[in-house]
Amino acid sequence: MNTLFAWLHAPWPWYVSGPLIGLMVPLMLWIGNRSFGISNNLRHMCAIAQPKSVGVDFFHYNWREHNWSLVFAAGAVLGGFFAGIVFANPQPVELSVAALTMFSYWNVPIGGGFLPPVLFDFTWLSVIVMFAGGVMVGFGTRYAAGCTSGHAITGLSTLQPQSLFAVLGIFAGGLFSAHFITPHLFSLFW
């Protein structure tokens, strides 16, 4: 029993978590011919929230047909609660030495946890940065009709060329901002 709890609290190596994520693809097909992916829920949530008087056609559809997807997203929130609160890992993330050196050079303190407090705790500056980044994530995932789960995992493992284009775009964008924007954010603002 103690071993089980120790294992539930510890982070999982890539060769355990990777295959578990990959299993989502055949699992969702088997449950009901669903394409594994999560970012469509952002559209459904907009469709729920948009008043009838606002005429953006993209959000005029019967979102109730996608209840299964919203339930999946609710599950993801619940899973985060179990993994991050109930079975929280008390240790900081075991990063590579190169990454630790880089973060200290960036002036990002490695707190005890999972996320840098400077970006994820409540200050107006951090909320503005996270919101602005979120706008790009929301806009981009809908423009590309999918995110890491729908394209990199589902799309590539079902050999769909559109997903390869999306993944190349995602990685190129991420490389650019991680190298040329993010490091400067810290020296400019914090």
Add this chain to the structure above:
Amino acid sequence: MRFLPYLLAGTAFGFVMIKSEAASWYRIMEMFYFQSFHMFGIMASAIATGLTGVLLLKRYGRLLTLDGESIVIPQKAPGRYNYIFGGLIFGLGWGIIGLCPGPIFSLVGMGSIGALAALAGALHGTWLYGLVKNRLLH
């Protein structure tokens, strides 16, 4: 009851997002600087497992879904530019906030203020896309 399998699958997914540390900003930066194999190992083994799983589903064609339908793999809509440019914009955001949509949902479950702000932003970004969709190259 009809939705229970989706709730369980979603919970498993959210749990793995945290336990894999794919939801950690640190891990995403480490990935974009090629400083660790961790995230690349996750992506490669996830794709390999998905590929194998889908091949097995196809091979055993008599296998049905829980509702008794035969399995059909949903296809992505045709297009090219929307996938590239959409991916680029999403990637630009990902390289700053270190969160893609899956981790945003699971970190909200952890009570993260930053993830909540990112979710609010992502909803606004999604709505903005709907607003300007017809003027964009697809």
